[in-house]
Amino acid sequence: MCNATMVGMAARVLVVEDDPAAAEMLSIALRQAGFETAVVSEGPKAMPAMRELKPDLVLLDLMLPGMSGIDVCRAIRAESGVPIVMLTAKSDTVDVVLGLESGADDYMIKPPKTQELVARLRARLRRIDPEPAERLTIGDLTIDVPGHQVSRDETPISLTPLEFDLLVALARKPRQVFTREVLLEQVWGYQHAADTRLVNVHVQRLRSKIERDPEHPEVVLTVRGVGYKAGPS
Amino acid sequence: MSRRFSGQSAVTALAGRATEASATASELTTAAGTVWRRSLKVRVVSSTVALSSTVVLVLGMVLQAQLAQRLIENKTQAALLQADNSRVLVESELGSVDPTSASLGARLTTAIDRLTNPDPTGSGPATANAGAFEPVLVDGGGPSGEAGTGQKIGPLDDVPAVLQSAVERGALAHKITTVPRGSAAVTMLVVGMPVASAGRTMQLYLLFPLTAEQRTLTLVQSTLVVGGVVLLILIAGIASLVTRQVVVPIRQAAEVAERFADGHLDERMPVVGEDDIARLGTSFNEMAASIQRQIRQLEEFGELQRGFTSDVSHELRTPLTTVRMAADLLYDSRDKLHPVLHRPTELLVRELDRFELLLADLLEISRVDAGVAELHLEPVDVRTTVAAAVASVRAVADRTGTQLELKQPDEEVEAEIDPRRVERIVRNLLTNAFDHGEGRPVQMTVAADDHAVAVLVRDHGVGLQSGQQELVFNRFWRGDPSRDRRTGGTGLGLSISLEDARLHGGWLQAWGRPGQGSAFRLTLPRRHGDELTSSPLPLTPDIPLRSAPASDSAAVDPVVAAHALVDPEPVDPKVSDPEVADPAAADTAVPAEPGRS
Numbered sequence: 069m070c071n072a073t074m075v076g077m078a079a080r081v082l083v084v085e086d087d088p089a090a091a092e093m094l095s096i097a098l099r100q101a102g103f104e105t106a107v108v109s110e111g112p113k114a115m116p117a118m119r120e121l122k123p124d125l126v127l128l129d130l131m132l133p134g135m136s137g138i139d140v141c142r143a144i145r146a147e148s149g150v151p152i153v154m155l156t157a158k159s160d161t162v163d164v165v166l167g168l169e170s171g172a173d174d175y176m177i178k179p180p181k182t183q184e185l186v187a188r189l190r191a192r193l194r195r196i197d198p199e200p201a202e203r204l205t206i207g208d209l210t211i212d213v214p215g216h217q218v219s220r221d222e223t224p225i226s227l228t229p230l231e232f233d234l235l236v237a238l239a240r241k242p243r244q245v246f247t248r249e250v251l252l253e254q255v256w257g258y259q260h261a262a263d264t265r266l267v268n269v270h271v272q273r274l275r276s277k278i279e280r281d282p283e284h285p286e287v288v289l290t291v292r293g294v295g296y297k298a299g300p301s
Numbered sequence: 302m303s304r305r306f307s308g309q310s311a312v313t314a315l316a317g318r319a320t321e322a323s324a325t326a327s328e329l330t331t332a333a334g335t336v337w338r339r340s341l342k343v344r345v346v347s348s349t350v351a352l353s354s355t356v357v358l359v360l361g362m363v364l365q366a367q368l369a370q371r372l373i374e375n376k377t378q379a380a381l382l383q384a385d386n387s388r389v390l391v392e393s394e395l396g397s398v399d400p401t402s403a404s405l406g407a408r409l410t411t412a413i414d415r416l417t418n419p420d421p422t423g424s425g426p427a428t429a430n431a432g433a434f435e436p437v438l439v440d441g442g443g444p445s446g447e448a449g450t451g452q453k454i455g456p457l458d459d460v461p462a463v464l465q466s467a468v469e470r471g472a473l474a475h476k477i478t479t480v481p482r483g484s485a486a487v488t489m490l491v492v493g494m495p496v497a498s499a500g501r502t503m504q505l506y507l508l509f510p511l512t513a514e515q516r517t518l519t520l521v522q523s524t525l526v527v528g529g530v531v532l533l534i535l536i537a538g539i540a541s542l543v544t545r546q547v548v549v550p551i552r553q554a555a556e557v558a559e560r561f562a563d564g565h566l567d568e569r570m571p572v573v574g575e576d577d578i579a580r581l582g583t584s585f586n587e588m589a590a591s592i593q594r595q596i597r598q599l600e601e602f603g604e605l606q607r608g609f610t611s612d613v614s615h616e617l618r619t620p621l622t623t624v625r626m627a628a629d630l631l632y633d634s635r636d637k638l639h640p641v642l643h644r645p646t647e648l649l650v651r652e653l654d655r656f657e658l659l660l661a662d663l664l665e666i667s668r669v670d671a672g673v674a675e676l677h678l679e680p681v682d683v684r685t686t687v688a689a690a691v692a693s694v695r696a697v698a699d700r701t702g703t704q705l706e707l708k709q710p711d712e713e714v715e716a717e718i719d720p721r722r723v724e725r726i727v728r729n730l731l732t733n734a735f736d737h738g739e740g741r742p743v744q745m746t747v748a749a750d751d752h753a754v755a756v757l758v759r760d761h762g763v764g765l766q767s768g769q770q771e772l773v774f775n776r777f778w779r780g781d782p783s784r785d786r787r788t789g790g791t792g793l794g795l796s797i798s799l800e801d802a803r804l805h806g807g808w809l810q811a812w813g814r815p816g817q818g819s820a821f822r823l824t825l826p827r828r829h830g831d832e833l834t835s836s837p838l839p840l841t842p843d844i845p846l847r848s849a850p851a852s853d854s855a856a857v858d859p860v861v862a863a864h865a866l867v868d869p870e871p872v873d874p875k876v877s878d879p880e881v882a883d884p885a886a887a888d889t890a891v892p893a894e895p896g897r898s
Binding site: 087089090092093094096097100155157159160161162177178179180181182183247249263264265292293294 | 618619620621622623624625626627629630633653657661664668673675677679680681682685689713715720721
């Protein structure tokens with residue numbers, strides 16, 4: 069997946085969008101920004117296209133005929149950790165949170181500014197620079213950073229790239245309390261303060277995978293009124 | 302001395318007990334009053350019993366009077382008959398008596414004996430059924446005026462003088478009187494009549510004791526009392542039963558209505574029969590059904606509104622995506638376009654920004670109107686939220702060349718708020734201040750006390766005219782249409798901010814004066830649900846009257862100071878102390894300043 073960002077190779081973006089004009093325009097804009105694009109206009113066709121094209125990123129409209137974007141998102145997540153950016157017309161918290169909980173890494177409200185969209189996509193494709201043979205511990209977990217591997221007692225835990233980045237960001241500075249804004253900047257690549265719900269939802273999702281008891285987290289701790297920090301290892 | 306003391310203490314104790322007793326009595330009175338007010342049954346039964354007792358009492362008294370009269374009448378008739386018989390008997394006994402004879406006394410006695418012991422053979426005069434009596438025979442003297450022998454037999458003292466004089470005048474008379482007999486007093490009917498005998502006037506009196514009649518009357522009285530009491534008890538019972546029949550359904554109706562009011566819209570009254578209670582139930586149920594229908598309809602409208610909002614959102618936003626990205630592309634490559642197209646491309650992109658903002662604000666307002674705006678509370682340091690808002694409006698500040706002076710506490714200001722909404726409020730207030738601040742510095746102050754946190758944004762621009770403090774929160778309201786709009790706001794920012802503040806249970810208030818700028822104060826409770834009573838910050842700035850600018854750390858704009866110096870009017874005390882204002886009224890604005898427009 070890292071090879072997507074390598075020089076000379078354009079990242080492939082799968083655009084799932086039912087409105088033909090919007091889909092075409094998105095393709096044009098993304099190609100202009102140096103991405104390769106493929107367009108799927110119906111929800112049920114998204115998964116076959118995924119398997120066939122193996123895109124580096126999926127840009128997903130939430131309201132699709134045939135199969136809702138939420139279901140597509142879940143289906144993709146069941147098979148792959150590929151970064152998913154949702155494009156949604158609905159900005160209600162319930163819709164946003166539902167989208168994020170179904171597995172999207174980031175979301176943008178329609179209509180997106182082209183620059184911002186491109187910046188977000190690039191941020192999703194950019195990975196935390198791995199240091200050679202870097203190993204971290206957080207709580208009772210061991211992180212092999214170059215190997216993209218998280219394990220507890222030698223048992224590997226599968227995380228999406230975004231969840232992995234989030235965990236690494238917390239583990240690298242175990243004593244620091246991260247505000248949601250700082251995490252948005254470091255993990256999502258936001259230039260300025262944005263929607264902190266992103267952080268909340270992803271921390272919940274991360275906890276559901278790595279905590280023994282997500283109700284009483286020991287790895288990613290909440291610092292009330294401030295943000296999150298790594299649990300004692 | 303000790304006795305006196307103990308006496309005093311006893312008095313005190315007594316007084317204390319009296320106080321206690323009166324306290325208990327007043328408590329009882331209060332309790333009784335409560336029962337009286339609360340219970341229809343108690344009221345109905347009490348009034349029924351009260352009215353019935355009056356009726357029973359009057360009826361009983363009339364009945365008793367009637368009975369007594371009838372008894373006396375009967376007795377009197379019988380007595381008169383008896384008296385007549387007795388007179389005949391006495392006259393026949395004494396007819397042959399020589400008035401001067403010495404044997405008069407003996408004859409009199411014989412006559413009396415004959416009276417009281419009638420002839421056992423039954424040949425004597427018919428006896429009337431007047432019961433036992435005591436006869437009195439008086440010799441009233443001869444007709445020629447000679448003095449009577451004064452002979453008398455029987456208890457003449459018991460015969461009232463009025464009766465005696467009446468009889469002496471030769472009339473038949475009777476009277477009821479009370480005479481002592483032994484230790485008790487006995488009521489007697491006395492009948493008196495003159496008896497003619499051989500030229501002497503004699504008077505015969507018969508004293509009939511009324512003991513039997515009295516006994517009868519007492520019996521009747523007690524029967525009446527017992528009967529009355531039993532009747533009253535029965536009436537009370539009946540009233541209670543009847544009231545129950547009415548009150549129980551009413552109480553049920555009240556319970557059903559209460560449950561209905563609590564939101565159980567499916568509650569209905571049971572309807573049995575066709576009586577008035579059934580009609581009440583039917584009407585109530587119809588009303589409930591109607592209300593339920595309307596509430597459902599409103600809910601459906603709400604749903605519809607929500608759905609419409611979401612539909613509009615999606616339907617407008619998807620084509621807008623295409624337009625937006627096309628415009629961005631055109632803008633990015635405007636160097637390749639004909640120079641004539643440069644400006645239109647810029648305008649296209651800029652107006653698309655506005656269009657988007659307007660769309661977003663409209664959606665937010667419609668969400669508020671539909672009552673679906675959600676509050677996502679979390680404990681946050683308000684300073685962080687303020688900092689985020691400041692960061693997001695930096696571009697506007699730079700564009701308008703406005704300097705922002707931020708004053709906030711050094712320590713953490715934690716409050717239970719929805720940070721997105723609060724950030725939006727602060728952002729709106731700042732944008733507004735930059736927009737109308739004429740490029741002069743804008744001061745923002747954050748302060749907190751135990752209950753509330755306040756953010757005050759103060760600009761020194763054109764200010765507000767009198768009465769505009771309320772208008773600024775109106776949708777699409779523009780202060781001065783002739784002024785250019787730098788940020789091109791949607792005109793909904795402050796309305797949305799006000800709604801956001803209200804969602805938090807907070808206040809958003811405005812102050813302003815022409816030429817002296819304006820101030821907007823946001824006050825939020827630190828714990829959600831707490832009622833706000835005051836704000837940690839005064840809304841009205843401390844404007845000096847004729848003195849030098851106040852030494853407040855917030856820099857005072859020289860222009861404002863100059864205004865203040867030439868201002869001949871004293872500051873309205875009402876305005877200078879907004880805390881006096883009713884918080885509810887102050888929800889939107891402080892009292893308008895009179896006569897300043």
